[in-house]
Amino acid sequence: MNHQSFYSLTDKVAVVTGAATGIGAAIAERFLKAGAHVVFADIDAAGARARAGQLDGSGERSLVAPVDLTQAHEVAGLVERVLDRFGTVDILVNNAGIAGPTKPLVEVSEEEWDQVMAVNLKGVFLCCRAVLPTMLKNRSGRIVNVASIAGKEGNPNLAPYSTTKAGVICLTKALAKEICRQGVYVNCVTPAVIDTPILRQVGQETIDYMISKIPMGRVGNPEEVAALIHFLASDECSFTNGACVDISGARATY
Secondary structure (H helix, E strand, O other): OOHHHOOOOOOOOOEEEOOOHHHHHHHHHHHHHHEEEEEHHHHHEEHHHHHHHHHHHOOOOEEEEEEOOOOHHHHHHHHHHHHHOOHHHOOOEEOOOOOOOOOOHHHOOOHHHHHHHHHHHHHHHHHHHHHHHHHHHHHHEEEEEEEOOHHHHHOOOOHHHHHHHHHHHHHHHHHHHOOOOOEEEEEEEEOOOOOOOOHOOHHHHHHHHHHOOOOOOOOEOOOOOOOHHHHOOOOOOOOOOOOOOEOOOOOOOO
């Protein structure tokens, strides 16, 4: 294998949720550069169209797919659109998520709790379930879930978010064990604080707390996370399965 083929995604079909901004946009850009066809799946239709237009002006290797990931019928419709356009699904990156309320648990409403659970955890479940029939039929596929260091350590005043990310980690491990002999790899990444629009949803006190826990003393950037996900989505990822891979500036302790 020559150096130009390392991490090649030539002609792979990749669905990236939350692709309009932040980590998702960085992933989409990197995948396109690696030769993939990329589906920009996002509830922000205008943002997804704008980002896809910037990265793939001709539209030949991209598909913009507005979707509410909390609705099973919309997720099913997303996969149908992908199959109609590209014929298969090789890669799924479950990146979309929300921070939810930044407040003590005692002040969190049931509606706020349910919304974070629906987007951050149910959405991952629905997307995995929707792409798996194709991947299992092909006996080939890569699923990468974006969790968070909060799912391993918990962040104060972010109990709903931390809980969903712990769920994503466990879903990753359970699913990988189910299908690891059928050619489909399932891994997750656990970023610490990354400079993305979701950070604007969190109070400054909480941001300062999170940064104080990072020995490198800075936030990460979306391109750094995209680089790690690129490996996990590639054929070079051949014995890493069911893994929770940290990208936390040395914050993670296990």
